[in-house]
Amino acid sequence: MILDEPTASLDPRSEYALFQKFVSIASDKTVFFITHRLNSVTIADKVLVLNQGKVVAFDTHENLLKNNDYYRSYYSIQNKILKK
Numbered sequence: 001m002i003l004d005e006p007t008a009s010l011d012p013r014s015e016y017a018l019f020q021k022f023v024s025i026a027s028d029k030t031v032f033f034i035t036h037r038l039n040s041v042t043i044a045d046k047v048l049v050l051n052q053g054k055v056v057a058f059d060t061h062e063n064l065l066k067n068n069d070y071y072r073s074y075y076s077i078q079n080k081i082l083k084k
Contacts, residue, residue, distance in 0.1 A: 001026065004034045019043055038075045047071075 007015040041047045042061050049057040049071050057068045064071040
């Protein structure tokens, strides 16, 4: 499956509910999930990070937060915006 910004027009509660269903449906499948909402990628097994069309990282969300300045900075910016 390839999903390109599937929750772009949803509010956070609806997005969360959809992801809960999606995780159970896709548990035994390979899914490419394209998003700019980095909070959404926390459900992924691995995250592929692009910068200007080039792969700059591929790892778990937790490892990217620890080891990748580019990913961590964008994740931090989005979290600050969401908390306002």
